Amino acid sequence: xxxxxxxxxxxxxxxxxxxxxxxxxxxxxxxxxxxxxxxxxxxxxxxxxxxxxxxxxxxxxxxxxxxxxxxxxxxxxxxxxxxxxxxxxxxxxxxxxxxxxxxxxxxxxxxxxxxxxxxxxxxxxxxxxxxxxxxxxxxxxxxxxxxxxxxxxxxxxxxxxxxxxxxxxxxxxxxxxxxxxxxxxxxxxxxxxxxxxxxxxxxxxxxxxxxxxxxxxxxxxxxxxxxxxxxxxxxxxxxxxxxxxxxxxxxxxxxxxxxxxxxxxxxxxxxxxxxxxxxxxxxxxxxxxxxxxxxxxxxxxxxxxxxxxxxxxxxxxxxxxxxxxxxx
Numbered sequence: 001x002x003x004x005x006x007x008x009x010x011x012x013x014x015x016x017x018x019x020x021x022x023x024x025x026x027x028x029x030x031x032x033x034x035x036x037x038x039x040x041x042x043x044x045x046x047x048x049x050x051x052x053x054x055x056x057x058x059x060x061x062x063x064x065x066x067x068x069x070x071x072x073x074x075x076x077x078x079x080x081x082x083x084x085x086x087x088x089x090x091x092x093x094x095x096x097x098x099x100x101x102x103x104x105x106x107x108x109x110x111x112x113x114x115x116x117x118x119x120x121x122x123x124x125x126x127x128x129x130x131x132x133x134x135x136x137x138x139x140x141x142x143x144x145x146x147x148x149x150x151x152x153x154x155x156x157x158x159x160x161x162x163x164x165x166x167x168x169x170x171x172x173x174x175x176x177x178x179x180x181x182x183x184x185x186x187x188x189x190x191x192x193x194x195x196x197x198x199x200x201x202x203x204x205x206x207x208x209x210x211x212x213x214x215x216x217x218x219x220x221x222x223x224x225x226x227x228x229x230x231x232x233x234x235x236x237x238x239x240x241x242x243x244x245x246x247x248x249x250x251x252x253x254x255x256x257x258x259x260x261x262x263x264x265x266x267x268x269x270x271x272x273x274x275x276x277x278x279x280x281x282x283x284x285x286x287x288x289x290x291x292x293x294x295x296x297x298x299x300x301x302x303x304x305x306x307x308x309x310x311x312x313x314x315x316x317x318x319x320x321x322x323x324x325x326x327x328x
Contacts, residue, residue: 001031001052005149008103008127011038011045012056012159018045026050029146050143051135053152054159058131061177062154064284066132069175071226072282073111073134076275079141082268083113090170090199090317093307096121098195102165105129105189107155107182108172112138112148118168119145127160129153156181164189168197174287183297190322196303197319203288205258205314210288213280221281229282230274237274240265244273261312294318 009018016038024033034047036054046053058066088095100122109115109128115138118126126148128138135152142148153159155169156176167186173179179200186196203210221229244266247259265273280286291308294316298306303320311317 001047001050001149001151002029002146003031004125004146005052005127005151008105008125008149008161008163009036009052009054009151010159010161011041011043012054012153012157013043014038014041015159016040017161020047022047028143030143049136049139051139051150051152055131055152055154056157056159058154058157061285062131062156065175066130066134068222068282068284069110070132070134070137072275072278073137075226075230076271076278077111077137077141078271079111079113079116080269080272082272084117085267087114087117087170090311091168091197091319092309092311092317094197094319099123099166103127103163105158105160105164105167105186107158107167107169107186108175109138109150110134110172112141112150114168114170115148115150116142116145119148123147124165125149127151127164129155129158131155155185158185158188160189162189163191164194165191166195166197170197170199171201173198174201174289175283175285177285179287179289179293180297187300187322192323194322195319196322197317198294198297199311199315199317200294201286201288202310202315203290206288208258209280214286214288217281217283217286222284226282229278233274233277233281237270237277240277241270241273244268258314261314264312289316291316 018036022031022034026032030050032050036045099118102123104118104123104126106128109130115126115128129151131154135150139150167189173182176182244262247263298320302323306320308318
């Protein structure tokens with residue numbers, strides 16, 4: 001971790017400020033080994049391999065899902081140019097300029113692909129957190145960026161100060177045991193006038209997944225070793241890739257539901273489509289959330305300028321401002 005991250009962190013137990021006792025520094029500015037100590041409650045938290053470990057008794061189901069995704073990101077650890085447009089599609093109508101100069105919490109960073117983008121967009125600081133060992137991959141992918149800080153932490157029990165301009169979570173809340181608690185964790189990070197941004201699976205137009213695919217995930221694929229699952233997802237990934245090419249050759253159409261999604265992924269390489277199929281089948285928890293559920297999160301009195309919109313007619317992107325003037 002870099003020293004700049006210290007002002008953003010809090011004790012998971014009492015919320016107090018943490019003091020740093022480094023034991024091993026790195027020439028590129030990271031504290032690679034050390035201890036974070038809380039004076040009020042005397043608790044101590046380690047820094048190992050450059051990453052603060054602020055994990056405090058997470059739910060076992062959350063740990064299981066985080067562990068599955070950790071193995072996924074160790075297999076699919078690359079960051080590619082197409083990830084930029086994917087991210088911007090998930091956060092519309094926000095643009096790279098929205099993130100410039102902001103202090104940002106990223107709730108669930110995975111391998112760090114969005115963390116790196118936020119850093120490249122010119123964020124003042126990005127605190128990217130994840131419960132699982134994928135933080136090791138994220139640290140490796142962002143280590144050269146002085147404004148990105150990777151911390152192992154539970155989004156449902158965030159150990160942070162309420163100083164963030166923006167809290168964002170892309171594709172994570174629907175994998176938590178209690179998605180609403182994760183959303184509240186994002187809100188807890190914000191200063192007055194701060195913005196929250198989320199992207200989640202939708203229930204609408206995904207009923208076929210809930211009925212036919214999700215039982216297979218729950219009973220079989222979420223229990224398979226990652227290398228075995230990777231072999232199993234290769235044939236359906238090839239079929240999906242081929243279907244996207246056929247749809248693209250049909251020309252403009254009034255696409256809806258699954259056809260809209262297939263048309264969208266035509267721009268993605270086969271490797272990314274394989275990642276998507278793997279991602280659907282590996283977690284122990286996946287919630288498909290109806291619009292009214294997302295609306296209920298954002299209907300709090302202190303959130304203004306709420307925007308909720310479709311993405312590919314199968315997922316929900318949303319944003320709102322914590323007690324400040326709405327987007328125009």
